[in-house]
Amino acid sequence: MKAVMYYGKEDLRVEEIEEPQVRPGTVKIAPAYNGICGSDLHLYHDGPMPPAPTEETAHPISGETLPVVLGHEFSGVVEEIGEGVEGLSVGDRVVVEPLMVDGTCPACQIGKYNLCEKMGFIGISGLGGGMSEHIVVEKRWVHPVGGMPLDQAAMIEPLSVALHAVKHAGVEAGQxxxxxxxGPIGLLVAAVLRAKGLRTIVSEVSTTRREKALSSGVADVVVDPSREDLNEVVSAQTEGAGAAVAFDAAGIPAVVTQLLSVLGAGGHLEVVAIHTRPVELDVTGLLTMQDRSMGSSVGYAGDHAEAIELVQSGKVDLSPFITSVIRPDEVVEKGFQRLIENKDSEVKILVALGEQG
Structure with missing residues (x-):
């Protein structure tokens, strides 16, 4: 079968590899669509970093070294059911929660398997990936999506990241x-907030992305922080009370201070973005003396079912965020290079597999 293989920094190849075989307790899936994620971009642009293996060092759970099949944001159709699998049928539309965990570490034992000490991702750490014609996955990670369009279903994984962050922040309707x-996660966080009854103010310097936030209906107000005073806008929109909650989906140190300053008394800041360098904070002035709290979240644990329900119920519409669909043989030029060079014009690029490709 054909698959997009990740060999390392700026090295992706479409190759013929051996087709995986179903085993007891597993499900064989024909991937339909796979989204290109920010994690994929980092791997392509910067080279392998955990949880990806290297040519010399295997991932502790998959046992694989590079190259590996790429792709962890994917939807597909069930092709074959392994012995002992119940609740799924051939032909079901599904998404995969693309995790590999040891199940024994302290985090796994308390249900926080997204924090597993040996955490890995299908499509990054091995065990196949979404950019292939077939994949075999343990049943526990397979979630049916009913009649949901498979292109939208490929965005359930990042939607689950956004949902996990919103739940972790403890938001309430009316706030x-x-x-x-x-970007993709920030827009999806706003979509979940709107679905849960909050009013949203989206801050973004890119004109195209601000327009997407408005046209998709996930933002009540958009702000260009390079031209407008975010504090003044938030104060005006809240009658001087300040925001109840803020989300950092930018990953820029100055944004953390900015967001803390727009919070009202007792407000909460949730960091969703990955910061690549330390952030300096005036803890006393911005946190302690305002009785504010600050937290952060990563990935998801038990969130996929609710994310699917948000889409099935019509509370979240994922279709506006799909900006391009490409074939596997276009993944470098029209996928990774476009996202690196023209990131403001794209939200989510999907790679269509099988008949879709």
């Missing part, structure tokens, strides 16, 4: 939330 950064 005003500020989201900084209108």
């Amino acid at each position: 005003t939330a500020v989201v900084s950064g209108a």
